[in-house]
Amino acid sequence: MPSALTEEQSDEVEALESIYPDEFSMDLEGEKPVYTIRLVPDPSAEDSEIHVSVALVCTIPSGYPEETLPEFSIQVLKGLSKKQVDEVVDAANTSAQECLGMASIFTVAEAVREWLA
Numbered sequence: 828m829p830s831a832l833t834e835e836q837s838d839e840v841e842a843l844e845s846i847y848p849d850e851f852s853m854d855l856e857g858e859k860p861v862y863t864i865r866l867v868p869d870p871s872a873e874d875s876e877i878h879v880s881v882a883l884v885c886t887i888p889s890g891y892p893e894e895t896l897p898e899f900s901i902q903v904l905k906g907l908s909k910k911q912v913d914e915v916v917d918a919a920n921t922s923a924q925e926c927l928g929m930a931s932i933f934t935v936a937e938a939v940r941e942w943l944a
Contacts, residue, residue, distance in 0.1 A: 843932060915939055
């Protein structure tokens with residue numbers, strides 16, 4: 828059964844689609860919604876200048892954002908080791924913890940982008 832978004836989650840998706848028009852995608856087909864945002868250190872850089880990029884994958888639990896945090900994973904698109912992936916996931920989780928109770932995906936995505944830089 829496809830998952831449904833709460834009003835607060837829908838508002839966050841609308842904002843993310845506006846901020847990341849080409850980088851954001853969403854999958855509502857599974858048990859929980861999954862948001863994916865492709866991130867690079869400097870979005871204005873030319874492709875040939877980008878040496879690292881990732882996809883931040885956010886699995887959204889039913890109590891988010893009021894009661895629970897999303898689950899984060901990183902898909903390496905270019906240039907990170909396993910150890911660096913673990914560090915990025917730690918940065919994402921730390922950023923999310925600071926936002927418990929409110930929509931946090933943008934804050935987490937920016938923390939990941941800053942880590943990449």
